[in-house]
Amino acid sequence: MDDKIIEIKNVNKAYGDKPVVKNLSLTIKKGEFVTLLGPSGCGKTTTLRMIAGFEQPTSGVIYFNGEDITTLPPHKRNINTVFQKYALFPHLNVFGNIAFGLKLKTVPVGAPTVDKKGNTVQKMRHLTKSEITEKVNDALKMVDLEDYGHRAVNSLSGGQQQRVAIARALVNEPQVLLLDEPLGALDLKMRKDMQLELMQMHKSLGITFVYVTHDQEEALTMSDTIVVMKDGEIQQIGTPTTVYDEPANAFVADFIGESNILSGTMVKDCCVDISGHKFECVDKGFKYDEPIDVIIRPEDIRIVATTDKKCLVEADVLSCVFKGDHYQVTALTYGDERNELIIHDNVEVNVGDKIGLYIKPFDFHIMHKSRLINEIEGEIYEKNVVEFCDGRFECNTDLEEGTKVRVKVDFDDVELTDDEEDGTIGATIISAIYKGSYWQYIVRTDTYYDFFADNDYEWSIGDRIGIKIAPDKIIIEEVKDEQKA
Numbered sequence: 001m002d003d004k005i006i007e008i009k010n011v012n013k014a015y016g017d018k019p020v021v022k023n024l025s026l027t028i029k030k031g032e033f034v035t036l037l038g039p040s041g042c043g044k045t046t047t048l049r050m051i052a053g054f055e056q057p058t059s060g061v062i063y064f065n066g067e068d069i070t071t072l073p074p075h076k077r078n079i080n081t082v083f084q085k086y087a088l089f090p091h092l093n094v095f096g097n098i099a100f101g102l103k104l105k106t107v108p109v110g111a112p113t114v115d116k117k118g119n120t121v122q123k124m125r126h127l128t129k130s131e132i133t134e135k136v137n138d139a140l141k142m143v144d145l146e147d148y149g150h151r152a153v154n155s156l157s158g159g160q161q162q163r164v165a166i167a168r169a170l171v172n173e174p175q176v177l178l179l180d181e182p183l184g185a186l187d188l189k190m191r192k193d194m195q196l197e198l199m200q201m202h203k204s205l206g207i208t209f210v211y212v213t214h215d216q217e218e219a220l221t222m223s224d225t226i227v228v229m230k231d232g233e234i235q236q237i238g239t240p241t242t243v244y245d246e247p248a249n250a251f252v253a254d255f256i257g258e259s260n261i262l263s264g265t266m267v268k269d270c271c272v273d274i275s276g277h278k279f280e281c282v283d284k285g286f287k288y289d290e291p292i293d294v295i296i297r298p299e300d301i302r303i304v305a306t307t308d309k310k311c312l313v314e315a316d317v318l319s320c321v322f323k324g325d326h327y328q329v330t331a332l333t334y335g336d337e338r339n340e341l342i343i344h345d346n347v348e349v350n351v352g353d354k355i356g357l358y359i360k361p362f363d364f365h366i367m368h369k370s371r372l373i374n375e376i377e378g379e380i381y382e383k384n385v386v387e388f389c390d391g392r393f394e395c396n397t398d399l400e401e402g403t404k405v406r407v408k409v410d411f412d413d414v415e416l417t418d419d420e421e422d423g424t425i426g427a428t429i430i431s432a433i434y435k436g437s438y439w440q441y442i443v444r445t446d447t448y449y450d451f452f453a454d455n456d457y458e459w460s461i462g463d464r465i466g467i468k469i470a471p472d473k474i475i476i477e478e479v480k481d482e483q484k485a
Helices: 044-052 095-106 129-142 158-170 188-206 216-222 242-246 249-257
Strands: 003-016 018-028 033-037 057-066 077-081 106-108 125-126 174-182 208-213 225-231 234-236 262-266 272-276 276-282 289-295 301-304 311-322 327-333 340-345 355-358 365-368 374-382 383-390 391-394 405-409 416-417 425-434 438-447 452-457 464-468 475-478
Touching: 003 044, 003 208, 018 044, 018 208, 018 234, 033 044, 033 216, 044 077, 044 174, 044 208, 077 158, 095 129, 095 158, 095 374, 106 262, 129 158, 158 225, 188 216, 208 216, 208 365, 216 242, 225 249, 234 242, 234 249, 249 262, 249 405, 272 289, 301 340, 327 355, 383 405, 391 416, 391 464
Parallel strands: 033 208, 033 225, 077 174, 174 208
Antiparallel strands: 003 018, 003 057, 106 125, 225 234, 262 272, 262 289, 272 276, 289 365, 301 355, 311 327, 311 355, 327 340, 374 383, 374 405, 383 391, 405 475, 416 464, 425 438, 425 464, 438 452
């Protein structure tokens, strides 16, 4: 039996020349609670709106119960949406808001008949007043607002308005309920209460929930499946446990929960080198001496005495903060490069203490680097000048003007400037991950090329910066005709 209810195949969405969703494919099962999780601008709400029918894909197909609904208007889909701003009608009371969709709804009368021309005809009728009243009262009971039908919606609290919006969506008995950050406007306590209520509703109704949020705790608490998105692309699909314990890449590890993300080298199977220290791990199948990223969750690091035989590396304590059920310790390790680690343990230490650290082999999460060097297509503009990303950079080359080239630049050779005008080209910080002793940024140029850049300075996501590259740091390779083909 096919348990798929929604299937998205190779869907792209662009506004003008700006891609928002890129070749997205996703299958959602009947009765599943699926959360689209990611930072602002990652494409999660656009994806939800395409499922609802409020946006049309630029390309690709969306199936509902096996039928192509890509161009089907929203009111013809058995899907309802709860918006972040609720979109309640202020001139209607609670009962009227919930009943609004039912008054427009029609239901079949009797069995289909065949007319004189041989066409199958199904007579339809509107719901009766008593049918509407019964359904609205059932919906109010479901969201624990039984005595609120006569109330004006603007007299309700944020949490009550949110329940009305949910009741209005559920009263039409959709097969799928879409929720676009519905808890975003609520305070912390009310958010947590509503998380539990939504989970209970999902369990009792048995319908499919597709939920959009940027809140990792919400996603981990409520979901059967989490879809992590970044820049319009899916980074990982998995259960909350899998996504947290086995992140697919550094972005997922950094976005979901706290993580220590370090650069290392896979010496051989089950052996990783971090800043000159070799550690036992459980990962296999990497190339020998392959550069990798290492993820270590703070709660997986144990503080021990430096004389303890379990001690794997020594560190100096930079801070120790009591967090209620644990101490959060920041420590600077010893090694070829001193890495800053965040540690969650129940051991209290003092600033300046030298401590030992122990990590179990299976708590080192090893993953391939998403990129080892920046590579961009370009062209020789004139002698010793190469053009790429709409900028002209001085370089060292004997190639002639007009030659098509491939430009390579190491991450730490991309110089970022505070003032965009000081750079050869401008760009925007779209990702920032601290890697123990430096920041690794992804900076997007105005031509949509993403540079990886390693830097000691701290910028914020969204900052505009300039990019400079020294001539001797630009590697030029001619693109031969056969390579072009």
